Amino acid sequence: MSRWDELGDDELMAELAEAVAETVDDPEVTERRRLAASAAFTWRTVDEELAELLHDSALDAGAAVRSSGDSPRSLSFIRGAVTIEIEVTGSSLLGEVIDDDASDEPAAVSLQRPGAEDRVTETDASGFFRFDDVAPGPVRFVVVRGGWSLTTPWATL
The missing domain is CATH 2.60.40 (Immunoglobulin-like)
Structure with a gap:
């Protein structure tokens, strides 16, 4: 994994997609936490x-x-x-x-x-x-x- 502050937008999106894919079947990541993380990331009109x-x-x-x-x-x-x-x-x-x-x-x-x-x-x-x-x-x-x-x-x- 790279340092987040050194990544361009496309690279950051690729890293985030990979992280989400890794946690889909992780039993320690609850659906509520997954939804909250997704909402926090996608709330672009804050x-x-x-x-x-x-x-x-x-x-x-x-x-x-x-x-x-x-x-x-x-x-x-x-x-x-x-x-x-x-x-x-x-x-x-x-x-x-x-x-x-x-x-x-x-x-x-x-x-x-x-x-x-x-x-x-x-x-x-x-x-x-x-x-x-x-x-x-x-x-x-x-x-x-x-x-x-x-x-x-x-x-x-």
């Missing part, structure tokens, strides 16, 4: 799809001192004309997809967690969605509507 964290109430100055664990937490993510607002209360998440270029079509919202199956729901006519029984830990959201998708960065609940 700048067009990845939202940025606009606001997290847990990061407000002094929030840990002034607020109790019972008060709702709010998260806002934005990318272009699309904003995702999420309110976390206990184990429930209430969210809204706000699309300045909105269509009447509902959006599919996936809640993703490491090592767990994705949970998927659709927005209602106003763009609202809800997930119940969400345990603490890392999450991210993927919103798909029509010809676009948006992925939030990971956040820890």
Whole structure:
């Protein structure tokens, strides 16, 4: 194997194809890991799809001192004309997809967690969605509507 930083594009693609072929029957490489690796490699439109964290109430100055664990937490993510607002209360998440270029079509919202199956729901006519029984830990959201998708960065609940 060559040093990766010394390979041209065609040589790198050949090395990657060889590595994938070698691991197809490897029992230690799970299908989920194989799919994640493939997705990471093929996600070439990351700048067009990845939202940025606009606001997290847990990061407000002094929030840990002034607020109790019972008060709702709010998260806002934005990318272009699309904003995702999420309110976390206990184990429930209430969210809204706000699309300045909105269509009447509902959006599919996936809640993703490491090592767990994705949970998927659709927005209602106003763009609202809800997930119940969400345990603490890392999450991210993927919103798909029509010809676009948006992925939030990971956040820890």
